[in-house]
Amino acid sequence: MSDSSIQKWLLAEHQHRNQTTLELRSVFDQHRQRVMHLLKRVAREKAGRLCVLGAGNCNDLQLDELLIAFELIVLVDIDQAAVKSAVAHSIPETQRDRIHVADSTDVSGVFEYLQAIDKNDLHTIQTSHLLHLLSRQQHIPMAPFDCIASTCLLSELIDSVFLAMGGNHPALASVILALRRQHLRTMVQSLCAGGFGLVIFDFISSQTLPELMCIDESILNSVLVNAINEKNFFTGLNPFAVQAELQTHPDFLGLVTDVRLHSPWRWDLGHKQFAVSTISFRRSLT
Ligand SMILES: C[S@@+](CC[C@H](N)C(=O)[O-])C[C@H]1O[C@@H](n2cnc3c(N)ncnc32)[C@H](O)[C@@H]1O
Numbered sequence: 497m498s499d500s501s502i503q504k505w506l507l508a509e510h511q512h513r514n515q516t517t518l519e520l521r522s523v524f525d526q527h528r529q530r531v532m533h534l535l536k537r538v539a540r541e542k543a544g545r546l547c548v549l550g551a552g553n554c555n556d557l558q559l560d561e562l563l564i565a566f567e568l569i570v571l572v573d574i575d576q577a578a579v580k581s582a583v584a585h586s587i588p589e590t591q592r593d594r595i596h597v598a599d600s601t602d603v604s605g606v607f608e609y610l611q612a613i614d615k616n617d618l619h620t621i622q623t624s625h626l627l628h629l630l631s632r633q634q635h636i637p638m639a640p641f642d643c644i645a646s647t648c649l650l651s652e653l654i655d656s657v658f659l660a661m662g663g664n665h666p667a668l669a670s671v672i673l674a675l676r677r678q679h680l681r682t683m684v685q686s687l688c689a690g691g692f693g694l695v696i697f698d699f700i701s702s703q704t705l706p707e708l709m710c711i712d713e714s715i716l717n718s719v720l721v722n723a724i725n726e727k728n729f730f731t732g733l734n735p736f737a738v739q740a741e742l743q744t745h746p747d748f749l750g751l752v753t754d755v756r757l758h759s760p761w762r763w764d765l766g767h768k769q770f771a772v773s774t775i776s777f778r779r780s781l782t
Contacts, residue, residue, distance in 0.1 A: 497536060502592060503611065503612070504609065504611065506607065506610055506611040506656055506659065506660065507574060507575075507607075507611065509659065510574055510575055510652065510656075511575050511577070511578070511654075511756075514552050514553055514575050514578040517555060517765070518552055518553055518578075520555060520765065520766070521553075521721065522534060522718075523764060523765060523766050524556055524763075525556040526541070526761070526762070526764065527556055527561070527762075527763040527764065527772065528556050528557065529557060530761045530772070531556045531557065531640045531645075531647060531659050531696060532557070532558050532561060532562075533731065534645075534694055534696070534758070534774060534776070535562065535565065535643070535645060535694070535703065536561070536565050536650075536687050538642075538643045538692045538694065538776075539562075539565035539566055539643070539728075540775065541564060541692070542642040542643060542690070542691065542692060543567060543642075544564055544566065544567050544568070544642035544643075545566070545567060545568045545570070545638075545640075545641045545642050545688075546562065546565075546566040546568065546569050546570070546641060546642065546643045546644075547569075547570045547571075547572060547636060547638070547639070547641040547642070547643070547644045547645070547686065548569070548570070548571050548572065548583070548644075548645050549572050549573075549636070549644065549645070549646040549649050549683070550572070550603075550646060550648060550649025550652065551571035551572060551573050551579045551582070551647065551649070552573055552575060552578050552579065552582075552601055553578050553579075553581075553582050554571070554579065554582035554583070554586065555582075556647050556648065557647070559582070559583065559586045559595065560586060560587060562585065563587070563591065563594060563595060567594065568594050568595075568596070569594065569595045569596065570595070570598060570637065570638045570641070571583070571595070571597050571598065571599050571600075572594045572598045572603065572604050572636060572637065573598075573600070573601070574600055574601065574603075574607060574721055575600070576588075576597060576599060576600040576601075576695070578600070579597045579598050581595055583595060583658045584748060592745070596638065598636075598637040598638070601636070601637060603634055603636065603649070603653070603676060603679070604630070604634065604656075604678065604679070605630070605632055605634050605678075606626060606629045606630060606657075606675070607656065608736070609625070609626060609629060610656055610657065610659075610661075611660070613660045613661065613745055615660070615662070615704060618647035618661065618662055620664055621661060621665065621667070623667040623670070623671065624676075626667075626672070627670065627671065627674050630671070630674040630677075630678045631674070631678070632677055632678075632683040633682070633685055634678065635685040637670050639685075639686035640686055640687055640688045640691065641687055641688065641691060642661040642685060642687075642688055642689075642690075642691045642692065643691060643692045643693075644686055644687055644691070644692075644693050644694070645693075645694040645696060646679065646683060646693075646694070646695050646696060646697070647696050648696060648698050648763070648770075648772070649679075649697075650676065650695065650733065651697055651698050651699070651730055651733060652677055653675055653679060653729065654672050654675060654676070654730065654732050654733070657671055657672055657675060658731075669731065669732075672731055672732040672748050673731075673732060675732070676732050676733075676738065676741070677745065678748065678749070679695075680695065680738075680741065680742060680747075681747055681748075683695065684748060684777075684779055686750055687748055687779040688779065689780065689781050689782070690778060690780075690781050691778065691779045692776060692777070692778055693752075693776065693777045693778070693779070694774060694775075694776050695738065695774065695775045695776075695777075696772060696773075696774045697733055697735075697738070697772065697773055697774075698733075698734055698770035698771065698772050698773075699730050699733040699734070699735055699770075699771055699772070699773050700720065700724075700728060700729050700770065700771040701730075701731045701758070701768060701769070701771075702732065702768045702769045702770070703768060704728050705719075705723050705728055706765055707719060708762065708769050708770075709768075709769055710770060711769075714763070714767055716760060716771075717760060718762075719759055720771050723771075724736065724774070733773075735757055735773035735775065736757070738773075738775055739755055739757045739775050741778055742775065743755050744756045750780060751779060751780055752777050752778070752779065752780065753777070753778050753779075753780050754776070754777055754778045755775065755776075755777045756775065756776050756777070757774075757775055758773070758774040758775070758776065760772060760773050760774075
């Protein structure tokens with residue numbers, strides 16, 4: 497392996513993941529319908545500028561319908577090539593003037609630091625520096641927006657931390673919580689007054705909750721609440737905790753209103769499924 501590919505291992509990992517889901521668009525049908533339902537509902541109130549964070553292959557988006565619903569669409573991802581290819585495949589060139597693919601963008605501000613960690617010497621991780629980086633505001637290209645949707649990105653941001661720091665690092669939990677807060681802050685700060693935020697995130701996998709693959713829709717919510725009560729969810733991604741953070745943390749007080757937790761759904765990837773939660777909020781008018 498060359499030096500540069502070793503240095504870019506984390507980017508290569510996310511690019512590889514996008515490659516593996518490239519052909520799964522039809523498998524994403526129901527998941528996409530749920531995401532699109534939420535986005536169109538926002539568009540009925542505020543049909544201006546939409547930004548999607550973690551757009552990737554856009555398998556969870558119907559770009560042609562979004563172009564009807566919103567005036568401008570900005571798609572953001574660390575893997576710009578995946579987004580460009582998705583747009584090229586779904587929107588004719590003559591109709592792409594209201595859709596903008598941002599340059600490769602790390603929405604966390606710690607991607608390079610994580611990528612440079614020497615996994616054979618985790619003692620070199622400077623937790624205070626990492627936390628400092630996570631306390632800084634991240635700039636989203638072409639902000640502010642009337643709507644920002646983060647689509648199954650939060651779990652990937654957190655997974656990058658796991659991959660780089662390992663699962664046993666003593667500072668892991670504090671870094672993950674700082675990352676989560678920073679992501680929410682980035683969304684809030686990139687919204688216009690009155691703009692809508694949609695944090696759509698997978699929080700449980702059928703790998704730890706096998707019944708997710710087969711239970712009836714009517715009991716999905718109660719099964720998931722039980723799992724959460726038993727602490728069976730991705731670290732940092734308890735939907736009730738994310739909701740509470742937006743409602744009560746001083747960073748968001750006075751800035752955020754109408755925080756709502758929506759009904760969960762299943763994101764079926766064929767061989768495994770994820771439970772997906774959505775929290776919507778609005779940036780205050782003042
Ligand atoms: C699970 S995918 C989301 C699914 C995607 N919306 C789709 O339909 O294909 C997560 C996306 O987050 C992107 N990503 C991971 N880390 C990122 C970072 N630090 N900044 C921006 N995007 C990132 C990945 O490249 C990937 O496209």
